[in-house]
Amino acid sequence: MHYLITGGAGFIGSSLADHLLARYDDARVTVLDKLTYAGTRENLQSAEATGRLTFVEGDVCAEQTAREACEGADIVIHAAAESHVDRSILSGQEAARTNFLGTFTMLEAARQAEVGKFLFLSTDEVYGAKTEGSFNEESPLNPRNPYSAAKAGADRMAHAYFVTYGMPVIITRPSNNYGPRQFPEKLVPLFVYKALRDEALPVYGDGRQRRDWLHVEDHCRAMDLILREGEAGEAYNIPGDNERRNLQTIQIILDELGKSESLIRHVEDRPGHDVRYPLDGVKIAGLGWDALVPWEDGLRETVRWYVDNQDWVERAIKRGEDFHNQWYAGRK
Numbered sequence: 001m002h003y004l005i006t007g008g009a010g011f012i013g014s015s016l017a018d019h020l021l022a023r024y025d026d027a028r029v030t031v032l033d034k035l036t037y038a039g040t041r042e043n044l045q046s047a048e049a050t051g052r053l054t055f056v057e058g059d060v061c062a063e064q065t066a067r068e069a070c071e072g073a074d075i076v077i078h079a080a081a082e083s084h085v086d087r088s089i090l091s092g093q094e095a096a097r098t099n100f101l102g103t104f105t106m107l108e109a110a111r112q113a114e115v116g117k118f119l120f121l122s123t124d125e126v127y128g129a130k131t132e133g134s135f136n137e138e139s140p141l142n143p144r145n146p147y148s149a150a151k152a153g154a155d156r157m158a159h160a161y162f163v164t165y166g167m168p169v170i171i172t173r174p175s176n177n178y179g180p181r182q183f184p185e186k187l188v189p190l191f192v193y194k195a196l197r198d199e200a201l202p203v204y205g206d207g208r209q210r211r212d213w214l215h216v217e218d219h220c221r222a223m224d225l226i227l228r229e230g231e232a233g234e235a236y237n238i239p240g241d242n243e244r245r246n247l248q249t250i251q252i253i254l255d256e257l258g259k260s261e262s263l264i265r266h267v268e269d270r271p272g273h274d275v276r277y278p279l280d281g282v283k284i285a286g287l288g289w290d291a292l293v294p295w296e297d298g299l300r301e302t303v304r305w306y307v308d309n310q311d312w313v314e315r316a317i318k319r320g321e322d323f324h325n326q327w328y329a330g331r332k
Helices: 010-025 043-049 063-071 085-090 093-113 146-165 185-197 216-229 246-257 295-308 310-329
Strands: 002-006 028-033 053-057 075-078 117-121 170-173 176-178 199-203 210-215 235-238 243-247 266-268
Touching: 002 010, 002 063, 010 028, 010 043, 010 185, 010 216, 028 063, 043 053, 053 063, 053 185, 053 295, 063 093, 075 093, 075 216, 075 235, 075 310, 085 093, 085 146, 085 310, 117 146, 117 216, 146 170, 146 176, 170 295, 176 295, 185 199, 185 295, 185 310, 199 246, 210 216, 210 246, 210 295, 216 235, 243 246, 246 266, 295 310
Parallel strands: 002 028, 002 075, 028 053, 075 117, 117 170, 170 235, 176 210, 199 266
Antiparallel strands: 210 243
């Protein structure tokens, strides 16, 4: 089986490449990645060592690149995205371009190549905020920031390709991922980095926003299962069933590092910050899936990975420091 993973040098994409190559002896993977600040060949070392991974540097928005990458692929997993909400708030252009136009370009290329399946990696944030209950796959989409709005448009474009062309598209909407190799602009790796240096941890607002955490290994298992058992034209939520307030997550990070909670510094909340977007997982449970990584064990192991791989973190921080300095400079 030949898989094409766009954005495969990033956090989730590289983890999926590792998963597929480890599980299936006949799997071959092509990774298409632009190698922006969040993607690096370093993330693919284990996958490339198998001899069954091919790397292509390129932009998912480039039509010829997309067509060439899709040739010979049995399955396309479109994971390439500008995934950071904060960046999209500061400037939404790249989120709109990559997340929407890039998805359209890959869909069209895959349609022309007549690929067997196309999995579009959407997000729980397309639903917007919900104070009570959970979103199921039939809930209306109500994105509230440029990142999630671009993903919602791409989500619906993917569905339109199923309806209009009969293309075998499946959509997944996972909750917040965590795990090794996540770029250190997201909460867990960023706060580990800062806490190790006894720097202030900039917590948005009161820190009582709730997130449902999904370990990247569980996410990869879920995508693998959906590719095998899911139905074309359907969307599948992938919850972690680990809903916690941000402050609770930060407290575990500090405890694992042996650091004081005095490092926490509450700063101005970001605009349109969703307090909560929980997912109903009944549909994917019907395929026989459940998250396996225990929440606190998974988080503590993840923290230790960043402690043990500080050179990797330092290199990543350097690739994204311009945004970080600009974004947090005025937040008090």
